[in-house]
Amino acid sequence: MFSRVQKMKSTAVYALTPRGAQLGKTISDQMKADFFLPSAFAADFDAIPFTGMLRVVKKNFSLYLRHIFIASAGIVVRAISPHLASKYEDPAVVVLDQEGKFCISLISGHLGGANRLAKEVAELTKGIPVITTATDSAGIVSLDMLAKEKKLKMLNPKAVKHVSMALLSDKPVMIFDANNSLGLKNKDNSIKIIWISREEDMRDDLPGVRVTFKAVKNPSPGHLILHPKCLIAGVGCNRGTNEQEILEFIANTFEGKGFSLHSLKCLVSIVNKNDEPGLLSAAKKMDVPVIFLVSDELKTIKPPHESDLVEKHIGVKSVCEAAAMFVSGNKKLLVPKLKTRNVTLAIALEV
Template sequence: MWAIVTVTKNGVSKAIQVKEMCDSELSIDIYTIEKYKCEGVLAPTQDLKELILQVYSKYKTILFIMASGIVVRMIAPLIQSKIVDPAVLVMDDKGENIISLLSGHVGGANEKAKVLAKIISARPIITTSSDVNNKIAVDTFAMRHKLFITDFTSAKEVTALIINEEKVCIINNSGININKECLCENLTIDDYENYKNYEGAIIISQKSNFDIKIPYVHLVPQDIILGIGCRKNTKTRDIIEFINTTMKQIQLHIKSIRALSTVDVKQYEIGILETKEHFGVDLDIIYRDEIALHQNKFKQSSFVMKTIGVGNVSEPCGYISSREGTCLLNRTVNNGITLSIWKEKEEVHVNE
């Protein structure tokens, strides 16, 4: 969902036009001050500062149709970091230029400026060095491959090496499919043993602790599924502690978790719901009729079968949610909690 914010009559007209032109591709809400309110345009306040405050935390993409100087002054107190700030674009009220102002990479403002410009026949204004020099920044690389950046300071340092034509290698310890369009003459894929031939490295791994003597950034694939079950009213802290301990034992980075997966009868279990929120991951709910199709692949419990109608929870749930992926840890039990760990089967993309 996008928001368009403007405070002039011409700006409102242009916003309505942009929304109509983007109707089939983008979902857009238009905001203005009360003075210029009209049908289809929201005007919750007469104060621009208050309006921007309301919109800034609600939308992932905001297009301002007004002078860039006004936007800079208005959003300055609200800016936190590239991890959480929305993509901010600025456009003139004739719709001739679209500036990527904030969160160009992680928030996607650069790409969104290009997409919008193509739709409305405008000119995208991109100022980030990696883009204008046809080099990929680490945060863009991570976003395109759904990787977690463990340290943004390191990411910035390695990006600078790439932009400045220093040789940087990608050490792909996780075996993900790397989009070849992200590579360039000074950014290549190589093995860990050859890192001394480079000035910097991008290490893609679910492990940690790398003995490497050059600047590097660690990117974590988020493709681990935890199949989980528990007794009713199991304490949240017990589930979290079990997950942390188990992940550490098998040397998987905690940020590699993409989702928890459980049976439908546990979808409202408070311990599982709070654990999902604690780790900031998705929760996949697998219905028992689907589990029944796969439960014979795993050891079953007669007690679980009698209680909920299927003989196993954690393993078939993890298996299904991982798209029949690789089991890294078979069902393990602790204090009434069952856990299995799965690596998702990677989706195959064309032209990669």
């Protein structure tokens, strides 16, 4: 149900010749990247030695988010090709000549960030970034890149091609984005947008983008679904409550209300619970932070439900509702207090 993303190292720089090594040393120092050179002269540049390009790429490819090669494009293509999975998973790969004149975005230009990386490297080398992705070449906004920048979770990334094709063909694209999470409203955009005010008005016969915290089970192939991190879960629990009970209650509540867990931004509770193993483990499993509030912060909120019994035990009349409302900045709750034997839960939409 829940998984934690494997943490990857940031950037690896590779060169094959002593002249390329000089440029690679400058780039790696500026970017604080790991620097790899053939063992014959690696020590001269304080680099990590390797004895074969194919071998070092095989070892490193899945360990780094970004790879910069000072080598011919042909050599790099042959080295990385056995390890390519898809544009949704592959790291960024940039190739440049040993003079730094041309910085080519080779793999994962958008989602992997190679286009941006090529521009970064070109700035360092005073070279020219070579970007060949169609939307960039046409000067059209790339919705997958924009979604990544805004930290929106793409539910169905394959739908990007339908939306991009419409943009490149100068055709209109529907967008439902109630809170302007993409930041495209009220801008002089180079694309034709049909703004949709109600999610249910999205038409299946037109390409579109839906920015929503609601779960979407069978989206139209031409609709890109983006989930913003905007739901705040206030949680209270009895001492010793296990991780599984908290996880299942949150998951079942989200499913029952039709919310996507991808939109869960954080858990919030009272500071008394900052050493509660089950709560901390549940947050770690969901890969979201936990915010702990002091009593004085919770007391500034007037929640729908208050409890004298809760106040008797921990000094405030509400934990889950008040916590969700305080952090979200919202005076209304999407989901008022629900409870199991050991857990209370309330959900608010961040404003």
